[in-house]
Amino acid sequence: MSNPQHVPTPSAGASDDTLENLTNASPEGIASRLIKMHPADAAPTFRRLLPEKAAQVARHLSPQTSASLLRELHPALAASVCAGMDTSTASRILAELAPDDRVDILDHVPAELRGELVQKLDNSKAAEVRRLEVYPADSAGGIMTTEAIALPEMVTVEQAVAELRRIGKEVQQVYYVYAVDASNRLSGVLSMRDLIFAAPEQPLRAIRKPDVISVPASMDQEQVARVLRRHGYLALPVVDNHQTLLGVITADDLADVAEEEATEDIQKIGGTEALHAPYFDVGLASMLRKRGGWLSALFLGELLTATAMGFFESTIQRAAVVALFVPLIISSGGNSGSQATTILIRSLALGEVVLRDWWRVVLRELTTGVILGLLLGFIGAVRILLWHYLGWHDYGGHPYRMAATIWISLSAVVAFGSVIGSMLPLIMHRVGVDPASASAPFVATLVDVTGLVIYFLIAIAILGGTVL
Secondary structure, three states: OOOOOOOOOOOOOOOHHHHHHHHOOOHHHHHHHHOOOOHHHHHHHHHHOOHHHHHHHHOOOOHHHHHHHHHOOOHHHHHHHHHOOOHHHHHHHHHOOOHHHHHHHHOOOOHHHHHHHHHHOOHHHHHHHHHHOOOOOOEHHHHOEOOOOEEEOOOEHHHHHHHHHHHHHHOOOOOEEEEEOOOOEEEEEEEHHHHHHOOOOOEHHHHOEOOOOOEEOOOEHHHHHHHHHHHOOOEEEEEOOOOEEEEEEEHHHHHHHHHHHHHHHHHHHOOOOOOOOOHHHOOHHHHHHHHHHHHHHHHHHHHHHHHHHHHOHHHHHHOHHHHOOHHHHHHHHHHHHHHHHHHHHHHHHHOOOOHHHHHHHHHHHHHHHHHHHHHHHHHHHHHHHHHHHOOOOOHHHOHHHHHHHHHHHHHHHHHHHHHHHHHHHHHHHHOOOOHHHOOHHHHHHHHHHHHHHHHHHHHHHHHOOOOO
16 A cells, blocks of 8 residues: 555654553554554554454544554554444545555445445546546556646646646655657656746747656566556556546555565475465454365375385385485485576566577576586485495495485486476466466476486496495
C-alpha cells in the first residue's frame, strides 16, 4: 500500500516492551498514544491487536489518522479491521485512502459488506472503485491510482501551474504532469522542473517530452516493476489500447509489489503455496491445505527413492559400505540443484535470464556443477583414504576404488543436479507456470532419485568384481 499523505506527528517510535504494554491498554489510551506516533511506528501495535480491538481504537482517531494507519497494514488485516467497524465509520476512513489502496482493502472484504461500504462512498469515489476493480489485482490496472494529473497539451505553463495549485491538495503524489491531445490520448510528460523553468506563455506541447514510457493496464505488476526500475522513474502512466491515460503507478506502490512478490516467491521456493496474508491471519485449515499438498507430493517423490534403493538391494547386501555414502551423494546433488533453482528463479524475476538463454544456462551450470562436484569428490576421496590409513575403516580392502567411486559419483550427481535445477524453472516459465513453484524441496526430491541411480551404477562399474 502506498505511503501516507496525512500522517500524525512523527516520533522516535516505541520499543517492543512499550508496544506490548500499549496493546493491553484501553482503546482510548491506545488511540491517544498512536496519534503522537508515525504510522510506520504505530503499525506494529495494530498488528498485535485483535481486529475487533483495532476497530475500537480507530473509532477514537480521525478518519485521516485511521487511514494513515491502515495503509501500513497488509490489505487483508486492514480489511479485518474495517469489518469490525460500523459501515459508516469504515466508509469515512476508506474515503481518505488513495483509490488503489481503497480497492486493495475492499478486495479482502466479504462481498456483502463490500457492497455496503462502496454504496456509502460518494459517487466519484464509488465510480473509481468500480473502474479499478475490473482489473486483476496483480496487473498494472489493479495497482494504479486514478489520481494522475493530465492536462491538454495546448494549455500554457501559466495555466498548468494555476491548475496544479487548485487540485494539489486533492492529489496525494505530484511527480509528473501528463499532456494529452484533443482525443485524450497520452502525448507527452513533463516534470515539475520542466514547468518551473519554462516561460509562462509556452504551451505544454512545446516543452513536453513526447517519448513518454507508459504501460498497458493488462501488464503484470512484476513487469511494471522492471520497467520502472530500468528507466528510474518515480511514476509510470497506465494506458488502454488506444493510449488513453487511465491512471498512474508510483514507485512506492511498486515497493509494496516487490515485497509482496518476493514473499510469495520465497514461500513457494520453500515448498508451500503462497499464503497471501500475514502469518497469524492464515487459519489452521488454510495453512494445512497450503502446506499439506506440497508435503504429500514430496513424500510421494521420496517413495521413488525407496523404490530405487530396493532395486539395488542386492548390491547393498553385498557391500554395505556402499550404502554408507548414499546420504552424502544424494544430499550433495539435491543441494546443488536447489542452489541452481533458487538462482534461476530470481534471475528470471529480475529479467536477467530469458528463455532463449537456456543453452547458455545449461553450459554454465554443467561447467559449474562438474567443477563443484570434482571439489566435493576430492574432499570425499581424501576423507576415505585418511580413514583407511588411520585404521578407522578398511572399505573392503579397496580404499582407492571406493575413493574413485565417490569422487566420480559426486562429480556426476552435482553436475546433474545443477543442470536439472536450472532447467526446471525455465521449463515451468515456458509452459506458463510460476517458476517459483520449482521449489528447492521438489528439486532435491527429483535429484535424490536420479542421484541414487547414478551412484549405484558408477559403484557397480568401479567396484564390480571386488566388494560387489
